[in-house]
Amino acid sequence: MAMTAQDLLAAARAVVPEVTAEHVHSRPVLSGRVLIDVRERHEYESGHVPGAIHISKGYIEVLLEERVPDRSTPITLYCAGGVRSLLAAESVMRLGYTNVESMADGVGGWKAHGYDLVRGAKPLLGLAQTA
Numbered sequence: 001m002a003m004t005a006q007d008l009l010a011a012a013r014a015v016v017p018e019v020t021a022e023h024v025h026s027r028p029v030l031s032g033r034v035l036i037d038v039r040e041r042h043e044y045e046s047g048h049v050p051g052a053i054h055i056s057k058g059y060i061e062v063l064l065e066e067r068v069p070d071r072s073t074p075i076t077l078y079c080a081g082g083v084r085s086l087l088a089a090e091s092v093m094r095l096g097y098t099n100v101e102s103m104a105d106g107v108g109g110w111k112a113h114g115y116d117l118v119r120g121a122k123p124l125l126g127l128a129q130t131a
Contacts, residue, residue: 068097
């Protein structure tokens with residue numbers, strides 16, 4: 001029997017820890033955690049969480065090993081509202097990353113708390129392009 005989108009989300013929620021924007025914001029900036037925006041590039045450029053790098057959901061499995069080679073690195077993924085990041089986080093965990101979480105309320109939650117966003121794109125970990 002085929003799975004529905006709701007089945008996929010429920011399966012991901014069963015294995016992926018979810019945190020809130022408030023929790024992410026409360027962490028020290030230099031915590032060693034990598035914050036990844038999995039939205040599309042134009043969404044990232046229109047406003048992203050400070051310190052976040054961009055790897056869209058469509059490229060996360062292909063580019064993550066290059067950008068974050070240590071599979072024990074703490075990683076928080078986020079999107080607009082928590083769906084894309086949840087599914088991407090599950091995929092990242094299947095790649096063997098062991099400290100992965102999804103920001104459940106996404107950029108929407110970040111903005112609802114009044115936290116600052118950064119506009120534009122920036123070079124990523126020494127690479128000139130983001131995906």
